[in-house]
Amino acid sequence: MTAINQAPTLRQPEGVPSKQTPAGMHGLTGTLEMIGAPMSYGRNEEIFGEGEPAEYLYKVVSGAVRVFKILDDGRRQISGFHLPGDFFGFEVANDHSASCEAICNATVLVMKRSTVTGLAKRDSSLARKLWEITAGELARAQEHIVLLIRSAEERVGSFLTEIAARTHATQEIDLPMCRQDIADHLGLTIETVSRTMTQFETAGIIALPTSRHVVLRKRAALAHLRD
């Protein structure tokens, strides 16, 4: 626990509110941000732990976080990475079903859960938005299931494609997470992830100026890998 951990400042988050919510987004982005407080977390700092009461809902402002479970055999399954703009930590149950850590220094908007669910009781569009966020998580989980039954090549290829799409990158992506994080997300070993990346580079599908910086040379090839 070497990280800086600012106490939430109970005012509007700086910077963010200037971007006003576009109409048609059900107003959640606006509403929730109003009641949120920005918090900073250092690299590898815990944001919440599995089994803890889920007091807050979160939205990434900058940086990246990983949500994971530690299995009884000691392995770690990273259920997802969350990037700027993503909500996370939404629970219907009272406790968090997974743990969450900052991957790198990260700023996160923190909203009190009781406030949000209280508002949702009176505002059916907000209630629906909460449902939609959970349904979005479900869709992502199901995509992930489909990914896990495929070959290592396809898993790594899809991962790169997904990160590129979610960061709105056209050509180059900077991976915030290490190889072990990727491996624990894709259900592979660090060696297999590394080998597969090298293989993509050899095939001219990507370039790797540094291990964290990926240049997508043939995006179509990445997306259409067969096993």
Add this chain to the structure above:
Amino acid sequence: MTAINQAPTLRQPEGVPSKQTPAGMHGLTGTLEMIGAPMSYGRNEEIFGEGEPAEYLYKVVSGAVRVFKILDDGRRQISGFHLPGDFFGFEVANDHSASCEAICNATVLVMKRSTVTGLAKRDSSLARKLWEITAGELARAQEHIVLLIRSAEERVGSFLTEIAARTHATQEIDLPMCRQDIADHLGLTIETVSRTMTQFETAGIIALPTSRHVVLRKRAALAHLRD
């Protein structure tokens, strides 16, 4: 399509409503069943298809159904089996994200989605219940992800344990689904499923009087398999 397919009778389902909803169940079971109509489906009959408009919500009364996607390489991923009492076909989006078929002859309660979401706008406890059902699906999907990164032995063992729990079976279970269904659910081949079952039988963990009838001899051993 050889199956019997009764048109929905737009009256209260027979038999079911006599069981009144116990207090504290948020009233959904009661409310939704009131607006539901029972439908019968034959073995392998389609209940809805991926991409179709999600007009209805469903609840299994008897029998069993499988929800699945066909992948672009032709493989089939069964995201889940639904047994009596289970809801399925819940979507936030307008279209079904997966297909659904009856595994055996099955009776299903069918509720009009627009009616339900209309009610949810005015009834926050119903809105919350819809959210809870989706969150339950999410939790199940995440459990499944954890399962998919484990060994074949563990997958089959957990599958048997899960079915036993969900059918409230203490000792013996009747599998409604064939080996291929199990394989497509667990991300294995039919041969591996079969071999693993045989292996459990040889080890005295289960008995297999017939291929669909499983006697659990050592439930603890099934649940605690290591890879």
Add this chain to the structure above:
DNA sequence: CGGCGGCTTGATCGGTCTCAAGTACGGTGG
């Protein structure tokens, strides 16, 4: 310069898939 964490590469092992028969069971028709 030394050390360390993160990453890559190599050699070998093992689990699961693939391909290929073989078996059990239920239904159908003679």
Add this chain to the structure above:
DNA sequence: CCACCGTACTTGAGACCGATCAAGCCGCCG
């Protein structure tokens, strides 16, 4: 009642992919 058939399931042999074990390399920071 039995012969036949099709479907579901089991079993076997071999190939292959990814895990494991083990070095080595790179970049960064003290």
